[in-house]
Amino acid sequence: MAEPADRPQAQDAAEWLEADGLGAYASGAVDGVRTRRYHALLIAPRTPPTDRLVLVNGVECFVETAAGRFALTSQRYNPGVLAPDGASRIASFAHEPWPSWTYALPDGTGIAHELFVEPNSGECVLRWRRLSGPEGPCRLAVRPLLTGRDHGGLHRRNDAFRFDAEATGGNVTWRPYADVPAATALTDGAYRHAPLWFDNVLYTVERERGLPDTEDVASPGVFAFDLAERPATMVLRAGDGRATDAARHADDLAKLEKKRRKRFGSPLARSAAAYAVARGPGRTIVAGFPWFTDWGRDTFIALRGLLLATGRLDDARAVLLGWAAAVDGGMLPNRFPDTGAAPEFNAVDASLWFVVAVHDALDACAAAGRPLPARDEAELRDAAEAILDGYMRGTRFNIGMDRDGLIHAGEAGVQLTWMDAITDGRVWTPRRGKPVEVQALWINALAIAAARWSDRWRAPERLARDGFAARFPDPAGGLYDVVDVDGVPGTHDGRVRPNQVFAVGGLPFPVVEGEAARRVVDLVEAKLWTPLGLRTLSPDDPGYVARYRGDLARRDAAYHQGTAWPWLLGPFVDAWLGVRGRTGKAKRAAAARFLQPLMDHLDRNGLGHVSEVVDGDAPHHAGGCPWQAWSLGETIRIRRMLDLDI
Incomplete structure (x- = not known):
């Protein structure tokens, strides 16, 4: 039976995220049931922020009291069986300052569980403690669940998986595959080696998305803790073990992390910080979690809010300077694949967004009384002007300035604008020709260069503005989405799309003003x-x-x-x-x-x-x-x- 239109899907369930500052993350659903292949506790990027490997998918936990043995966790198994019943014992959840759960057991025992990721090391800290309940035994058993696979892949039972454990001073290290980083758990519990496969774990969101949805996870052994005596601590890290006192190490990390999070001033500013990550010696912005890497277009659009509006000007400077060095043939790459392959130059707008981001960053730095050093500004200027020169001369994918001053772009089978969906070579929204937001970005880039750096950009700006005014107004209202469609002069696409709004707002210099601008905004709002x-x-x-x-x-x-x-x-x-x-x-x-x-x-x-x-x-x-x-x-x-x- 089909889902009713208004029935929430699994995608609507609340999920938490803990970013590690390297492009990886820990994430999961609030009820503890992993619904995505990306839900995991320990992920290691081999080439930050790309090539991310899942080392520890999760944990299976039980608490034993005088009244019996009770689960704290659940997994869903194909075809849809939820077991054990730990998710039903969650009494409350909070995600500030980090994900925290309380569990209510049938005998009145209350258990608190929390976790966080420390961004400098990427370590994931998990802690449990007894909150309340009758006197007597309260023992916790924790089974780590391992795969050692790509964070976007799935894992199946195989003979090559190595369950062997190396125990040293509170650290237990596993090396499931020779070409995968080791995973280490530092704990104050007792480890018992007891290899076990959990077969056919089902990820319901992947199933709803029509993707492979089932995998097998391995558990080398189980840790035992006595919660009646003291809280339990587990610190997960990629690589070999280091610290020897789990509780002290976790407490030190927690104190530092609470201070770091408070410095952001608000949860919103702290969330913004999750996307700024390391790339080599510099910085970049991850377009989204869990599956995106750093995309050019997304980076330059997001930077204005995530970094400039939150006052993180040094990070913004580092991001822009890092990308400035990547200009090639008048273009910036739009995507660094997660596989470590060569960057992809497949966007007509990403390079123009860079010029806008540079402009806004220079303004923000000046307003804060922290203007960029002359050498840095010169480097950004050179990159921006190389982009403008490249677009005027012509570059990849038929991108170039036409006689009317506007930018044409597009080749069959290539997605160049932000409306970039492509499946098996089919571009769903090709928009070949002269897209409206590309013209708004082009005119803004020229205006920025003319105002900041050289009068030589004023003539092409005037030409482009005149071309826009002559070509884009739609007599039926608003602006055309594309003119010279598929390279055919004089044609237009009059479908009502949001791209026309960039001629009025969202960029430093409006292209359409007055009553015409009001008509655009009213049309977009209405439709x-x-x-x-x-x-x-x-x-x-x-x-x-x-x-x-x-x-x-x-x-x-x-x-x-x-x-x-x-x-x-x-x-x-x-x-x-x-x-x-x-x-x-x-x-x-x-x-x-x-x-x-x-x-x-x-x-x-x-x-x-x-x-x-x-x-x-x-x-x-x-x-x-x-x-x-x-x-x-x-x-x-x-x-x-x-x-x-x-």
């Missing part, structure tokens, strides 16, 4: 606005897809054909305020209508974060990535637009 994002296509369109569900092909077909994106609310709110004069009254109205639903969303799905996409139709179930960098970044930017604290 595309939802409380959690802008739809990618008007519901009036025969191609509209109401829900983001099903296998990969169905989801990609819906991705930009009606699915709503929270990050688009940033430019939309900026445009909405711009045509209303940015008055106090307008800001209060925007806060209630546009911001509050996003703030409410922080307590659902990816806790403390904003999802990648939501259904175009109510009730707007979340989908895609639960923790998305530009979604959170634009939420923070909206707060700044409305003069609200982060």
Whole structure:
């Protein structure tokens, strides 16, 4: 039987995230049942922030008292059996300052469990303690569950898996495969070697997404703790063991981590920090957890909210300088694959977003009284002007400036704009020609270069503005989404999409102003606005897809054909305020209508974060990535637009 349209799916369940500062993470569902292949406690990136390997998937826990033996955890097994019944004993959950659970056992015993990831080392700290209950025995048994596989893959029972354990001074180390980093548990418990396979563990979200969903996990042994005597501690780390006193080491990490988290000033600012990670000697931004790496387009869009709006100017500088060195043929790469393969230059807009991010960063540094050193600014200027020169001359994928001053782009089988879904070579929203937001970005990049660096950019800016004014206004209202469609001069795509909003808001220099801008904003609000994002296509369109569900092909077909994106609310709110004069009254109205639903969303799905996409139709179930960098970044930017604290 099909799910009713308004019935929540597994994707709507609340999930927690602990990022490690290296591009990896620990994550899971609030009820403790792993529903994604990405839910795990210890993941190690071999080439941060890529090539991430799951070392410890989770733990299976039981508590034994005088009244019997009770589970604290549950797993779901194919075809759908939940066992044991630990999830039913969760009495409460909190995700501040880190994930914490309380369990209520039938005999009145209360157990507290908490975990956090320390970002410098990537260590995952787990602690349990007895809160209440009758006197008598209270013994905890913890079985680590191991795989040693790619974080986006699945693992099956095999003879090559090595269960052998090395025990040294409270550390127990496993080396499941020769080419995978070791996993170590530092504990104050007693280890008993007892190898066991858990077969056919089912991940329900993967099943709903039409992906392989079942794996086998291995448990080399079990740790025993006496909670009647003292709390239990387990510290998981990649590599060999180091510390010898588990409780002291965990306490030291907890004290330092609490201080670090408090320094952010707010949960929102702390969530923003999760995406800024190391890449070699520099910094970059992970586009989203769990499966994204650092994408160029996402990095430059998200940077403005995650780093600039939160005052993390040194990180912003490091990110931009790191990417500046990657300019090639007038383009920046859009993606560094998780496999460590060569970067992919497959975006017409990513390089232009870089120029916008540089502009905003320079302004933010100057406003803070911390202007960039001349050498750094010169390096960013050289990269930005190399991009502009490359686009004027022409570069990959037929990207170049036409005689009307506008940018044309596109080749068959290549996805170049942010509407970039592709399945088995099929580009679902090709938008070949001259896309509207690309022109807005191009005009802004030229205006930035003219204002900051050289008058030689003023003539092409004027030409592009004139070309835009002549080509993009739609007599039926708003702006065309693409002109010269598929390279055919004089053609246009009049479907109502959100990309036109960038001509009015979201960028430093509006391309459309006055009454024309008001018409664009009103059209977008009427046709595309939802409380959690802008739809990618008007519901009036025969191609509209109401829900983001099903296998990969169905989801990609819906991705930009009606699915709503929270990050688009940033430019939309900026445009909405711009045509209303940015008055106090307008800001209060925007806060209630546009911001509050996003703030409410922080307590659902990816806790403390904003999802990648939501259904175009109510009730707007979340989908895609639960923790998305530009979604959170634009939420923070909206707060700044409305003069609200982060």
